[in-house]
Amino acid sequence: MKLCMIGTGYVGLVSGVCFADLGNEVICVDKNINKIKSLQNSVMPIYEPGLEELVNKNIKNKRLSFSNNLNLSIKKSDIIFICVGTPTKKGGGNADLSQIFSVAKEIRKSINKFKIIITKSTVPVTTGDEIEKIIKQKVSKNNFSIVSNPEFLREGEAIRDFTYPDRIVIGSNDTKSNKVLKNLYSPLISKGANYIHTSRRAAELIKYASNAFLATKITFINEIANLCEKTGVNVDDISIGMGLDKRIGSRFLRAGPAYGGSCFPKDTKAITSTADKFRIDLSVIKSVIKSNENRSNLLLKRVYEILKNKVKNKKISFLGVTFKANTDDMRDSSSLTMIPKLSKKGAIIKYYDPTGYKKEFKKYNKVEFMRSIDKCVEKSDLIIIHTEWNDFKSLNFKRLLKNKKSIIYDMRNLYSPDKMRKLGIKYFSVGRSD
Numbered sequence: 549m550k551l552c553m554i555g556t557g558y559v560g561l562v563s564g565v566c567f568a569d570l571g572n573e574v575i576c577v578d579k580n581i582n583k584i585k586s587l588q589n590s591v592m593p594i595y596e597p598g599l600e601e602l603v604n605k606n607i608k609n610k611r612l613s614f615s616n617n618l619n620l621s622i623k624k625s626d627i628i629f630i631c632v633g634t635p636t637k638k639g640g641g642n643a644d645l646s647q648i649f650s651v652a653k654e655i656r657k658s659i660n661k662f663k664i665i666i667t668k669s670t671v672p673v674t675t676g677d678e679i680e681k682i683i684k685q686k687v688s689k690n691n692f693s694i695v696s697n698p699e700f701l702r703e704g705e706a707i708r709d710f711t712y713p714d715r716i717v718i719g720s721n722d723t724k725s726n727k728v729l730k731n732l733y734s735p736l737i738s739k740g741a742n743y744i745h746t747s748r749r750a751a752e753l754i755k756y757a758s759n760a761f762l763a764t765k766i767t768f769i770n771e772i773a774n775l776c777e778k779t780g781v782n783v784d785d786i787s788i789g790m791g792l793d794k795r796i797g798s799r800f801l802r803a804g805p806a807y808g809g810s811c812f813p814k815d816t817k818a819i820t821s822t823a824d825k826f827r828i829d830l831s832v833i834k835s836v837i838k839s840n841e842n843r844s845n846l847l848l849k850r851v852y853e854i855l856k857n858k859v860k861n862k863k864i865s866f867l868g869v870t871f872k873a874n875t876d877d878m879r880d881s882s883s884l885t886m887i888p889k890l891s892k893k894g895a896i897i898k899y900y901d902p903t904g905y906k907k908e909f910k911k912y913n914k915v916e917f918m919r920s921i922d923k924c925v926e927k928s929d930l931i932i933i934h935t936e937w938n939d940f941k942s943l944n945f946k947r948l949l950k951n952k953k954s955i956i957y958d959m960r961n962l963y964s965p966d967k968m969r970k971l972g973i974k975y976f977s978v979g980r981s982d
């Protein structure tokens with residue numbers, strides 16, 4: 549099939565290359581010319597394990613191409629996937645749908661034969677109806693179908709998640725497009741993926757409800773971790789004990805910093821704003837948002853306690869600054885709250901992340917990127933393990949610390965408090981009596 553992905557970001561690029569790898573002809577379009585140019589030269593604009601190899605393979609076999617000519621790419625394709633961003637609107641919680649609607653207006657200029665137009669972007673329930681209205685203003689209803697196919701891939705595991713999804717959700721109000729999409733996804737269905745066909749609105753809502761539920765699980769265990777710290781209980785025991793109940797499941801029950809990333813923070817806000825419009829109070833999700841927003845301050849409070857409230861001129865090293873491991877995505881990472889606040893209090897911050905320097909910290913005084921873990925932790929008063937990269941899971945602290953009495957605050961519980969004690973290291977973690 550001939551596909552066009554509009555928006556070559558984490559979702560558009562990964563799903564585009566994976567569709568190409570399944571044998572389709574795919575054009576990935578982006579309005580960012582630099583991004584397209586770099587992809588044409590096989591330089592990846594994002595860090596995602598396995599992506600570069602798959603892109604190069606599919607460029608070589610001529611199933612994958614990149615373009616910034618939206619109109620021509622649409623004309624050449626049968627199925628159009630909208631994969632542009634849907635960030636939070638400034639000054640509120642609603643999803644900003646301006647990129648979606650501007651793409652819909654572009655698409656309607658280029659419909660030369662029947663097209664299936666799919667939102668892969670996460671959009672509030674009823675957005676498909678709006679897109680349909682926009683296109684219907686210029687194009688006969690017989691020449692297009694609007695479908696919702698939310699994407700569930702996780703950054704860092706994106707290729708695997710796309711190739712072996714738990715489920716594929718297709719929301720369409722007509723049977724024709726459902727048939728075409730079932731065929732498009734048939735290689736994944738035959739490998740065991742569940743295929744669910746729902747109304748378009750239901751598919752839109754499934755995505756938000758799923759993300760809000762996962763965010764709730766994380767926030768839930770984070771709050772339980774707070775209680776564990778006060779009662780001398782190890783939160784990891786709680787996660788295991790709860791997770792073995794099949795009704796609960798063990799995933800997303802790891803206590804740590806506030807959830808971040810490009811999805812949970814904005815999607816929890818968007819679903820509650822959408823519900824408000826329909827006069828429905830999603831009070832559980834609202835309290836999750838509040839609790840999560842407070843989480844970074846809570847962890848910072850612990851940092852201040854650890855440093856006995858003497859933060860000024862303290863050397864603090866951050867190991868990892870992205871919101872999770874295996875991605876370079878900084879969107880809504882809790883480090884974006886913690887580092888500026890510590891810097892404002894006069895701390896001298898060094899950070900190391902396997903995905904390199906982060907422009908987000910450029911404007912802060914005394915916040916410096918270090919090229920190695922060794923350099924980062926050298927002469928440090930406090931080492932904060934912020935992201936659970938494999939690189940940080942078996943560090944030789946004896947060698948790294950060179951007899952300096954650094955303190956470690958492990959926000960991901962990567963190490964055993966007992967072992968650290970035996971090494972003579974002052975060690976703090978999350979939801980455990982250290």
Ligand SMILES: NC(=O)c1ccc[n+]([C@@H]2O[C@H](COP(=O)([O-])OP(=O)(O)OC[C@H]3O[C@@H](n4cnc5c(N)ncnc54)[C@H](O)[C@@H]3O)[C@@H](O)[C@H]2O)c1
Pocket residue numbers: 554555556557558559560577578579580583618631632633634647650651668669670671699700701702703810811
């Ligand atoms: N990142 C994730 O892990 C993830 C997972 C599932 C769903 N989603 C959803 O998918 C959507 C995209 O997310 P992302 O992380 O890939 O975003 P992104 O910001 O990485 O990529 C969006 C791309 O769209 C391009 N774009 C914007 N307007 C355009 C236009 N008019 N024409 C062509 N290109 C245009 C931008 O230049 C950008 O490259 C969002 O709705 C997000 O919520 C993201």
